[in-house]
Amino acid sequence: MKVTILPAREIREAAAADVGQLLKELKLHQDAYLVIRSDQILTRDVQLKSTDEVEIWPVISGGQG
Amino acid sequence: MRCIRCKAPANVEVRRHRSAFCSGCYPGWFRNQVQRAIESEGMFGRDDKVLVAISGGKDSLALWHALLQLGYQADGMYIRLGIGNYSQHSQSASERFAAKHGLALHQVDLKEEYGFVVPQLRNQREGKPCAACGTVKRYHFNKVAVDLGYDVVATGHNLDDEAATLFGNVIHWQTDFLGRQGPVLASTHPKLARKVKPLFRLAERDTAAYAVIERIDYILEECPMAVGAKSLEYKDLLNALEERQPGLKQRFLVGFLRGGRKALAGRQEPALIRECRECGQPTTGEVCSYCRMRQRKRRQVESRMAARGS
Numbered sequence: 001m002k003v004t005i006l007p008a009r010e011i012r013e014a015a016a017a018d019v020g021q022l023l024k025e026l027k028l029h030q031d032a033y034l035v036i037r038s039d040q041i042l043t044r045d046v047q048l049k050s051t052d053e054v055e056i057w058p059v060i061s062g063g064q065g
Numbered sequence: 066m067r068c069i070r071c072k073a074p075a076n077v078e079v080r081r082h083r084s085a086f087c088s089g090c091y092p093g094w095f096r097n098q099v100q101r102a103i104e105s106e107g108m109f110g111r112d113d114k115v116l117v118a119i120s121g122g123k124d125s126l127a128l129w130h131a132l133l134q135l136g137y138q139a140d141g142m143y144i145r146l147g148i149g150n151y152s153q154h155s156q157s158a159s160e161r162f163a164a165k166h167g168l169a170l171h172q173v174d175l176k177e178e179y180g181f182v183v184p185q186l187r188n189q190r191e192g193k194p195c196a197a198c199g200t201v202k203r204y205h206f207n208k209v210a211v212d213l214g215y216d217v218v219a220t221g222h223n224l225d226d227e228a229a230t231l232f233g234n235v236i237h238w239q240t241d242f243l244g245r246q247g248p249v250l251a252s253t254h255p256k257l258a259r260k261v262k263p264l265f266r267l268a269e270r271d272t273a274a275y276a277v278i279e280r281i282d283y284i285l286e287e288c289p290m291a292v293g294a295k296s297l298e299y300k301d302l303l304n305a306l307e308e309r310q311p312g313l314k315q316r317f318l319v320g321f322l323r324g325g326r327k328a329l330a331g332r333q334e335p336a337l338i339r340e341c342r343e344c345g346q347p348t349t350g351e352v353c354s355y356c357r358m359r360q361r362k363r364r365q366v367e368s369r370m371a372a373r374g375s
């Protein structure tokens with residue numbers, strides 16, 4: 001499947017069977033990202049197909065403020 | 066996974082609460098959490114005028130949105146920090162949100178009104194202006210709130226922010242900071258606004274999910290000065306632990322607030338607050354940290370000019 005990682009919109013290919021495994025495959029922490037497909041946020045048990053296109057949104061902000 | 070409210074397919078899992086919600090039920094759960102934090106900590110009431118510190122990011126806009134939906138009187142305040150493109154984008158996101166909902170957004174422009182921008186405040190040793198930027202924000206949010214008669218300043222600090230700050234303060238044993246860290250900072254002087262953090266029990270992922278579902282147009286872009294910040298390292302570390310021990314961040318923070326903080330706070334003398342000799346704002350010293358910081362910068366500029374001239 002095609003994975004777009006925000007904010008830089010970096011494109012990756014991935015083969016994971018579900019959302020939890022996708023984050024593991026990309027070595028990303030579950031609590032630091034949202035995985036979105038067709039405008040819907042997906043929980044980690046959602047099955048993914050090779051034809052899917054998903055976006056990964058980071059949720060962690062930095063600095064002091 | 067199914068929504069625990071309506072059994073539809075879930076969109077957002079909140080692992081530390083062992084629950085999950087569909088997009089329809091999630092915003093209600095989120096606002097309910099905010100409401101409970103406000104009530105249980107006695108933050109403010111419906112008659113109070115709240116000033117929300119806005120950065121254009123997900124947390125501050127989600128907070129503003131939730132407060133309005135809950136029926137509170139909340140206006141926004143934005144500080145133009147002068148950090149290149151990031152500031153431009155965050156300012157327009159904040160203005161768009163205010164315009165869309167017909168809300169008041171007060172603004173302070175550091176360059177226009179005070180003749181400096183945040184990148185000039187870089188600390189020589191760390192190369193970052195974040196400590197000074199924090200002083201600038203606290204100073205102006207407080208001043209505007211008091212000058213315009215707001216009862217309380219609300220910031221979008223979430224569970225991850227608070228847990229990372231706590232972690233940093235523990236690692237460095239900053240006992241004076243630890244004694245003061247909490248979701249409510251009471252006013253101890255007529256010129257000192259009360260400060261509250263209504264999102265302190267919601268994770269960063271929870272606020273992002275709320276912003277996405279409520280279609281809040283926030284900026285994903287980060288302040289360029291945040292790159293390599295210690296707080297980001299702490300968050301990453303805590304999220305690695307959270308993955309294996311769901312609920313760890315919340316237990317760390319809530320446990321501290323219930324038990325640890327009292328032990329530390331009791332040992333401190335309440336600081337005597339007076340008015341700054343230069344600007345009249347409340348401070349514990351003769352001159353407030355904001356004025357001292359600006360004096361230091363002025364001296365640096367003068368000595369650089371003198372060196373060039375000779």
Ligand code: SF4
Binds near residue numbers: 063065183196289
């Ligand atoms: S990252 Fe640092 S400089 Fe940027 S807004 Fe936050 S505190 Fe200010």
Ligand SMILES: [Zn+2]
Binds near residue numbers: 068
């Ligand atoms: Zn539901």
Ligand SMILES: [Zn+2]
Binds near residue numbers: 341342352355357
């Ligand atoms: Zn001063």
